[in-house]
Amino acid sequence: MSGIVSLSAVELARWIRERLISARDLINAHLERIAQVNPALNAAVDVLSESARRKAQLADERQARGEPLGPLHGVPFSVKDSIEVAGTVSTAGTLGLAKSAPASRDATLVARMRAAGAIPIAKTNLPELLFAFESDNLIFGRTNNPYDVSRTCGGSSGGEAALIAACGSPLGLGSDAAGSVRLPAHFCGIAGIKPTSGRLARTGHVPPAGGWIESLWQIGPMARRVEDLCAMLPILLGADGSDHTVADVPYRDPSRVRLRDLRVAYFTDNGVAAACAQTCAVVRAAAARLSREVASVEERRPPGIEQSYELEMKMIGADGGDGLRRYLESVGSSRTHPLLDQWLAKLAPYRTTLEGFAGYWNSLDELRARMHAFVQNYDVLLSPVYPRPALPHGASTQDQNFVGFSYTMTYNLTGWPAVVVRYGESPEHLPIGIQIAGRPWREDLVLAAALLLDTDHVQRRQDDV
Numbered sequence: 235m236s237g238i239v240s241l242s243a244v245e246l247a248r249w250i251r252e253r254l255i256s257a258r259d260l261i262n263a264h265l266e267r268i269a270q271v272n273p274a275l276n277a278a279v280d281v282l283s284e285s286a287r288r289k290a291q292l293a294d295e296r297q298a299r300g301e302p303l304g305p306l307h308g309v310p311f312s313v314k315d316s317i318e319v320a321g322t323v324s325t326a327g328t329l330g331l332a333k334s335a336p337a338s339r340d341a342t343l344v345a346r347m348r349a350a351g352a353i354p355i356a357k358t359n360l361p362e363l364l365f366a367f368e369s370d371n372l373i374f375g376r377t378n379n380p381y382d383v384s385r386t387c388g389g390s391s392g393g394e395a396a397l398i399a400a401c402g403s404p405l406g407l408g409s410d411a412a413g414s415v416r417l418p419a420h421f422c423g424i425a426g427i428k429p430t431s432g433r434l435a436r437t438g439h440v441p442p443a444g445g446w447i448e449s450l451w452q453i454g455p456m457a458r459r460v461e462d463l464c465a466m467l468p469i470l471l472g473a474d475g476s477d478h479t480v481a482d483v484p485y486r487d488p489s490r491v492r493l494r495d496l497r498v499a500y501f502t503d504n505g506v507a508a509a510c511a512q513t514c515a516v517v518r519a520a521a522a523r524l525s526r527e528v529a530s531v532e533e534r535r536p537p538g539i540e541q542s543y544e545l546e547m548k549m550i551g552a553d554g555g556d557g558l559r560r561y562l563e564s565v566g567s568s569r570t571h572p573l574l575d576q577w578l579a580k581l582a583p584y585r586t587t588l589e590g591f592a593g594y595w596n597s598l599d600e601l602r603a604r605m606h607a608f609v610q611n612y613d614v615l616l617s618p619v620y621p622r623p624a625l626p627h628g629a630s631t632q633d634q635n636f637v638g639f640s641y642t643m644t645y646n647l648t649g650w651p652a653v654v655v656r657y658g659e660s661p662e663h664l665p666i667g668i669q670i671a672g673r674p675w676r677e678d679l680v681l682a683a684a685l686l687l688d689t690d691h692v693q694r695r696q697d698d699v
Contacts, residue, residue, distance in 0.1 A: 242461055256290075260308055264402060265283055277392075277402065278357070279325075279359045280315070306465070311405050312356045314393065323335070324440045326363055326441065327362040328372075329567050334565075356402070358393030359377045360392060361390050369390065369391075380399045388422065398458055405455065408454055410646070420669075426457075428645065435476065450550075460655055460685045497530045499536070499611075500520075501533065507640060551581030551585065552591045609673045623665065651680050655667060
């Protein structure tokens with residue numbers, strides 16, 4: 235059973251369909267793995283053992299009766315503790331929500347995963363109110379990186395990334411407003427995608443969608459393999475009648491992309507924070523690998539991305555963080571974690587007037603226009619996720635490190651899809667991911683490129699062994 239938990243979700247679903255393993259045994263194998271790794275990682279904050287075993291038994295009975303099976307029948311998945319799972323409390327890492335009533339229904343995307351046959355197995359840790367690039371809060375404490383427990387797993391979907399990387403779950407759901415899916419994926423060596431803004435319903439997320447930063451964030455799938463991201467997205471698509479931002483835009487199959495037609499641009503320095511030598515080498519290696527399959531690869535940096543950090547902070551901090559403070563007060567969080575306090579302190583200088591906010595929005599429109607013009611000549615953009623591998627605990631809010639998160643912020647500002655896939659490692663054996671972004675609604679293009687690189691990286695690792 236020890237090798238089972240390292241398989242992709244697509245492969246696990248095949249094993250169940252072919253009766254090579256039962257859903258019950260698969261769930262038990264993952265519960266055993268969580269019990270092994272969680273004491274060191276503190277990634278899972280609510281292990282749904284009883285309900286998962288019950289659902290697995292029902293899944294096996296349905297299969298025995300010959301009933302139709304969903305594409306992820308019997309496969310476990312985990313959920314960030316800001317996304318509602320019926321019968322559980324979504325704390326969003328803040329004390330005021332810790333004693334709230336359990337959710338009466340699933341978030342839209344959790345319900346769709348269930349409808350596809352998948353079984354929720356755990357809720358995972360995050361920073362308070364999702365505002366940090368480390369996962370630590372006053373309720374559950376700190377989550378550690380599976381490759382080095384002295385380092386952070388990232389945030390805000392850090393518990394998800396850590397649990398998936400440690401094979402406690404094959405795939406799961408996170409959310410991303412400044413890199414919160416992609417940065418943990420990079421730090422923990424897994425894959426994750428922030429879809430196009432408006433692609434997926436956010437109903438059942440805590441805090442809920444709304445306000446002027448609404449276009450900056452999306453819920454995003456996370457997994458060890460890119461093929462699992464490709465399997466999840468069609469399951470999650472579509473309006474739900476509640477989240478008014480979801481656009482009815484057709485989704486294209488990554489398997490139908492002709493790689494030889496792709497035009498690729500890559501860069502290793504966004505003009506805000508220079509990447510380390512190892513990270514640059516990994517990005518260049520990925521560009522070189524793509525060059526053997528695609529129409530063209532050029533080293534070019536989109537104009538205006540050097541403004542990404544300032545613009546993201548301006549958009550989030552236009553009120554100086556008052557909206558966050560009001561929300562904390564409304565849910566009864568009288569004490570807050572130092573990571574959140576430091577985030578709020580960073581937002582204070584960006585407080586502005588109505589006239590100033592109009593200027594912020596105008597700058598955002600200008601960036602989007604320049605990026606849109608640039609991407610008419612390219613299909614995908616390749617770059618670092620962050621300037622270096624996983625940081626030590628407590629280092630993310632240091633100014634010289636914090637600006638590095640600008641690499642992911644760019645695509646929250648534009649609303650474009652961006653996927654992270656592991657493609658190398660540091661001399662300390664820490665994972666190094668690359669970020670692949672593309673124009674709106676073309677998740678198929680970024681996933682097709684990521685699939686190629688993921689397959690290549692896995693093959694190289696197997697060859698090394």
